[in-house]
Amino acid sequence: MSISTTPTDAADRVPEHEPTAHRGLLAWVREIARLTTPDRIVWCDGSEAEWHELTDGLVAAGTLVRLDPAKRPNSFWARTDPTDVARVEERTFICSADPADAGPTNNWVEPAEMKLTMTELYRGCMTGRTMYVVPFCMGPVDARAPMFGVELTDSPYVVASMRIMTRMGASVLAAMGDDAPFVRALHSVGAPLEPGAADVAWPCNDTKFISHFPETREIWSYGSGYGGNSLLGKKCYALRIASVMGRDEGWLAEHMLIMKLTSPQGVVRYVAGAFPSACGKTNLAMLEPTLPGWTVETVGDDIAWMRFGDDGRLWAVNPEYGLFGVAPGTDHRTNPNAMKTLAKGNSIFTNVARTDDGDVWWEGMGEPPAHLTDWHGDDWTPDSDGPSSHPNSRFCTPITQAPTLAAEYHDPRGVPIDAILFGGRRRTTVPLVSEARDWVHGVFLGATLSSETTAAATGKVGVVRRDPMAMLPFIGYHAGDYFAHWIDMEKRAGDAAKLPKVFYVNWFRRGDDGRFLWPGFGENSRVLAWIAGRLDGTAPAVETPVGMVPPPGALDLSGLDTDPADVELALRVDADEWRAELPGIAEWFATMGDKLPAVLATELDALRARLA
């Protein structure tokens, strides 16, 4: 890292102290320094030395606790303020010039008004702190058009996390040259430190804004230090801003895992999957198949950027460099490959529990130890009231450590997608797997996707809501325009046969007593095998009102110890349950007004007719 300036003259220093000649960047850094008045400015180079300096400082500040290096090399335990634990959707804004461009699914404030409000919040907000300049690139730096961003932040925790989650530092800054366009991402925890004042381990502010200015490709975030609120390359850039870029330029930025699936015969298929937050993307992306002979390799676990190749196919790139995964439920039985990734160290664990011998623990990781320090920092025993770890506690770890990483991960062209899965968390109604009849039907399935809310966002958990393409909190423009953009992909493809086939999955259907009807995790390979069979044209399917499903015997259940009756229930399409869905879908579509593509209204009518 290089320290370029001191407080008093932060704004006016000459460029030789700054490791770039990028005028636009320099001007912006000085402008923000003048506004936020940090004590110093640090240009991050992404080096090992910088990582150690940052993490040592965070340990000294009490934000991080170093874990036992013998168990967790170069790894740290973090606890947040108990009010700063997840994305804040009600404080997230799309500040498009025209409110119609934000649509019915986003909060909107006029951009000038939002900037006025936030400028006053930012004024002096970095007093007593360091402003870090974090140059980063979403996706490979050697891409034809590398997707640069620079985050200015006063949180060293964010810097350390960005080093794991993105390609970051001196090499990116060099690649930006002196005039590359970049997304301006401004972040502050909103906790200025007056001279002599004591800091807290997790500074943040009760006032929070996560604002996006789509026309100018800017992000302004204030008040939160956590996850998608503060690691601005992730949801803010790679989904909300990038979805607008994709609308303007003819591509898709999606909340999707990307996997490479290889059959026992060696046939390779690339599958993308959109499931809402905390609904199974990371687990599916790293799956250890229970079906012999099948292999799953990981390209991405959360975000996919999909562009048409010269061959007319949709090629997907994972813009991220790390995994920011849900900790609870992750275990050697459910996701052994995540456990192996974490065992290599170099990770930050946030809001999990710490064991007395310097390791981490969370719910679902085998038997609980007799004593833990929980995510509040309190003593915890198996008799304690609440869970030891926050339900949205996370591990942050380099994706390159995943034993399942596909070689194609590094390829700037990405991988050609054969199938898109949509999936949600539904106790009832939605069958284990179904296949769309065609592209428009597939878009209809995505546009009407529903799921129970999870702890990944603040608010009530377990409430069924529409979550189109698992993008409800992330579509950076009008959802009706977004659906039209998806529909238009068929025209863009030229040859519709080259578009991915679309499937709808639900790993979370339950029996009357609340038990999962399908064992999930590695057993999901059985569903993937059927999907691969559909792509090959070898697997049978039967028509139902909601799509095509595997007939009895079509799923390979050999060696599965789940009751076959449960599997049958998991696959069931119940016309009564589906009829009960119709008013909700109609209501949802009505919120799109005249922006709802007519073909989707036609699909709903057709579904209604098939269920009658």
Ligand code: GTP
């Ligand atoms: P985000 O990172 O928030 O976008 O979440 P995600 O979609 O990557 O979800 P993830 O894979 O982290 O899974 C979330 C939770 O669901 C974890 O507690 C998992 O253990 C659980 N889970 C994942 N896959 C399955 C499954 O197939 N069956 C069941 N029952 N639970 C699952």
Ligand code: SPV
């Ligand atoms: C999600 O909520 O979908 C996440 C976690 O992947 S966060 O980065 O906080 O958005």
Ligand code: MN
């Ligand atoms: Mn996610």
